[in-house]
Amino acid sequence: MTERRSWTRDELLVAFHFYNQTPFGKISHRNPEIINTAKLMGRTPSSLSMKMANIASCDPSITASGRSGLSGAAKADREMWQEMTRDWENFFFNASEAFNKINKLQSPEAEAVCPDPSLELDDFHGQEKLATIKTRVGQQQFRAVVLSAYDFRCCITGIDIPELLIASHIVPWSRDPQQRLNPSNGLCLSSLHDAAFDKGLISLNEHLELMLSPKLLNSSNDYLANSFEPYEGKPITNPSKHLPNPIFLQHHRSEIFHKQR
Template sequence: MARTDLWTRDQLLLALRLYLRLPFGKLHRLNPEIIELAKLIGRTPNALAMKACNFANLDPELQARGIRGLSNLSNADREIWMEFLTNAEGLASEAEEAAERIAGVAIIDLPDLRLPTGPTDFERTVRTRRVQSFFRAAVLTTYNSRCAISGVAGAELLTASHIIPWSESIERRADPRNGLCLNALLDRAFDRGLFSLDDNLRVIVSRRLIDNVADAKLKCSLDEIEGSPLAIPSRFRPDPEAIRFHRAKVFQP
């Protein structure tokens, strides 16, 4: 007889999305967010919390710190995790669509996106918003909503910065290993190649470009962070390959 209690794809996507959006310590059955989502997907809060915690057993950063979830991993859990690692952009869009459809989550408003002009452009814009929303939530959670360099806290002041730029890699657009949590000023400077990171995750500043920066406060800020260590995230440590790409293709020494 076929089992009727198997998790659907939508349910698994929302459980993984939950895991990426919440600190590990908040993945428990008494969390109001888990209680509400469990009701919407027809699972108990305990079952949803356990399913989300299962992904900790597949997360190498948590494993290295000795943090593990429950041991009852299913093949479906492993498959959705591998899909996240190999096709984060596609999975992110699908997970956010499921959150909108099932949980009534609104697409994040991204003011820097141009308005759609036709059906195809509209679909592209919606997908971009979904992927950006997924990426931002995962990166900010990874860095406990603090700038990885300055320590500034508060989601409204922070940006999920792509190490390999959005335009350079579709595959890395939603990958939190390709992300840094930076305050708005440092995000802009990072995107412009005014600073990067060395192999030890310490800040290196472009001396050539900084001489051409007219803003004295920005110059001072960059001078102050030179040599500073990046705060090591609780999970999804920056991918060394992405760091090397930024240093070689974006940073201008």
């Protein structure tokens, strides 16, 4: 087997798929998931992990933190990074298709579930059906990417039970369709803190420190006090990738956060 053969588009999509869903510190040829998928691709684990490290050098959130990944990113890597950030929905869908093809799994179209449980995918036709599928796949991928960026821990409390974690949108889903699936528009929060963030009861300042609304601070409920007040003014745990966009956080503070009772 030669390791110098060119990467196909599907293989590169798989590498991006893994990069997005793997915490930065676990990009390693010893990672069992990388080992298994590399074998199916006909590549060594070192080849796949090195490609992921090359992709990291295209990631502004990695380079801005002083980490560099590897410096060997190819032109195709950089072009695919730009393709991804221009259209997250289509990219997530295509990457999922490539991953499932290599792993001989069902395609995203076959496994997608209609977001509205009262409707079946058979009720849709043509472009409408495809759009519904892409939306569902995108939602699944957004959650996977955001949670992995925060190492599957609430960035406020450190809760690490996946069933209790939400990929919370900073700018709400309905307000900016182009940024719905951008991981930099996401925070990993516990279900309680996600609800509070969504309703503007908490926010983050420009230093990524927790802000509490007077509605919470003036509450006499001991459970609420214990769930929020110990974290006031403390910085969140930063993600390893996809840092929250300051512009999105400013929008949350100015348009959603309740500054008064």
